Amino acid sequence: MPTHPTRRMLLAAGAAVGATGGAGPLLGACGRRSWDDLEPAELTLATGNPGGVFHRYGEALAKAWQERLPGITVHTRGTNASVDNVREVASGVSDVGFSLADTAADARRGRGVWNEPVDLWALARAYDSFVHLVVRADSDVRAVTDLAGRRVSLGASGSGTRGIAWRCMRAAGLTSDEFRPVAETLQRSADALAADRLDAFFFVSGLPNTAVLHLSQAQDIRLVPLGHLVPRLVRQHGSEFSRSSIPASTYDLDRAVDTVSVQNYLLVRRDLDERLVHALTRVLFEAQPRVDELAHGVRQPNIGTAIYTSPLPLHSGALRYYREQRD
Template sequence: MIRTTFTSRRALLAGAVGGPLVMALGGCVGQSWDKLTGTSLSIATGNRGGVFDRYGNALAAVLEERLDGVTVTAHNTNASLINLREVAQGTSDIGFALGDAAADAIRGTGPFADPVDLVALTRTYDSFVHLVVTADSPVQEVAHLRGRRVGLGSRGSGTRLVAGRILTAAGIASDEVTGTDDSLEQSADGLRRGRLDAFFFVSGIPNTAVTKLSESVPIRLVDLGTLLPELTEAYGPEYTLGPVPTSSYGLPRAVDAVSVKNYLVVHPDLDEDLAYAVTRVMFEAQDRVDRISPQVRQPNLGAAIFTSPLPLHPGAERYYRERRQ
């Protein structure tokens, strides 16, 4: 396996990385960003209707447009845990992942028995832990889930990981709820039809599936802010407070959710010029992504390098150094 030496973010921000900068994408004229003939890329996204899914499919289309000779496919998964394993094993080249699951993966903790080799191309946007109930539900706090039917997220998803941690923080044992492993769309339908009392999902806001649910059934989100101290004490700074405004889903009031960073992850062995090209398209073709998937959340250059504890891929580092000049 190829080993790469990674540069600290402080050095990157200071422009302290030595050596000349090589322009891998030539003049970037029109649709021809680079000559990478015969290359295929696979992107592991997430549940249908989620932001990972919407952004991942739009990004795949734009990468294929802008990178000559590159074929790009996006495929749905149950998201973070599966995506991390697929990228580490080479089944997928690029994967979306929640920061808490990615931290577990490289440390070999939580659902990962051993550390895995992963690096980041960028921090994308922050996701919010949704605990969705109907507007007239008696569930006012997480503790009220005891004895109820709850969608905990698909197996292998980051949602399921966070949901379990939140229940533990609230003092609820796993056998005190009737949990399902439904997908996001199945959970939304279950709440709509009365088969579920609540469901968890982790996503950027607004989430398309939750928005569609709110158009047929009045909903609200359960406040999770009071559990943040227990989560950070147990799992560290991967979790922060994330206010969700009323405008997101026509909510009766704003709530404090738990926020989690998101990363786009790759294997360290991904070709450096290819990683550079993908990173450049992500930031320099955002208008095209927006035309394909309007108002989808996209990475912000100011936050892109803050992927700790994952190191940045050298190809991504090169692009960020150039933008600093």
Template sequence: MSLSRRSFLLAASGLVAGCGAGDDGLPELKLATGPAGGPYELLGARLAGELRRGGFRVRALGTAASVENLRMLAEGRADLGFSLADSADDGVRVHRQPIAALARMYMNYVHLVVLTGSDIRLPAQLAGRSVSIGASGSGTAVTARRVLDAAALARPARVSKFGLDTSLTALGEGRIEAFFWSGGVPTPALAASKVPIRLLALDSLVPALRRTYGPLYESTAVPAGEYGGPAPVPTIGTPSYLVCRNGLPEEVAFAVTEVLFQSRDRLEMPDAPGGRLDKRYAIGTGVVPLHPGAARYYRSVYG
């Protein structure tokens, strides 16, 4: 679709559907991203730039990530957002949030991080320990709670809710003994950390997670060499979705999905396996229904 035709259709769609519009008549999209310096904020900034080049007006909103993003979409305070698959699944099945999916974006890797010299070798050894599960409102915190439940700890961990940077600092200072993070590989903050870290293997918990929550979780591995590890670390993978509010006009959803794939080489997804946006897998969004506009885009691609 040409930029001029897309702009005309977007303007018409925005005015008809009551989307917020600027002086140029184009609808303004509010994109809920993530915390400062995190992968959703970085990817959101790139996607916002591509959408602007594609004829949109876009405002990227910093958030705590998945759970907050879903709440903002459900309440009409955002039009687009990123979410981990398990948070989005919970939003649709449990909370009945009116959201839809535009694409499965890339694979996230669950990182359970300890100091290099820590005596913690297994998830079960987190019993009674100080653990950060991720910031309040983040998808990491949802996943971490489920992982701790699957680990069947002999006694509960002592839980804190810190974001990634605070977790790294707290680990280095001895205020916590482990923390969770869910993101692409490598996660820049971890790769550049001066705190000596090691990842724990988590793949043994995938069967229990799948029995409870279905095929949201996969066995995967952080490749050898990442974060200084000499060998691959088997862990848990779960995708990230680009989601939207149900009421997003169909023409807008189609155009956003089109721009997403036209610009995928410039979005710089994570380099690890499962990182690349691919039309073959983008429609795999589980119980989160594809928006009709996105579905129409995929039909136009596949015929």
């Protein structure tokens, strides 16, 4: 017997927990694609900070959805990312949105910044994000504990970066009294580091992060290793965290950097029509070459891992698509 649920087991079980919505066959009577008779709709996709991968990938994905789905208009909405996006999708301000998995899991369980459980549903597990702790190359900060007494941007309010940055600092044994926390967006943090107004900044992103890449081209930088914090993060906060490496070639660094990675989820409103969510999920995978044209190099969801969104259940429209692929 396997020690972990297999993909087939999860898909079979998921049929009992999918969200409700209007059902419809994959093909119509005349062999039409499932989205040929979709009702016209306007959707909002909550993305993230300019310069971050949520924003870049979201812009490309919105365009691909519009191109492939007649009558469907997709507007993107720039936000401070995960925390904002969870609130927007849960409240119906946005229909779809990106979130770091730990933020979404906290919301679903009603912990962390969430006073009670949030009814969240997933369309897919997307790519993984990596925790960047960026310093100037000439900085004497070599470990996270060296941030004591320093000016450190933990990310903007409403961002998933901010939550993970705090967790990393606490896992390293640093309290808020021992360093000088700053709340800034990604681009402002990068600009402040270059101008020597900050000693370091955190950002959690897929690879490469455009703002960090541009900074590395204008200013010699280093990334501080964080991978050793993973066991404590997992014990304290959950299995959404893993130990990973950022390749040296990503930002023309001297060597690869051992760091923390975290999964990303694509959230979706529970009450969104099942046929529409099925179509969005199908295009998410079928239009990947087009998305790569629009946002070259951005990592995209893998059909083999996309269903693993625990503790968030999959929307029934997404679940139906994945069940069709298992055979």
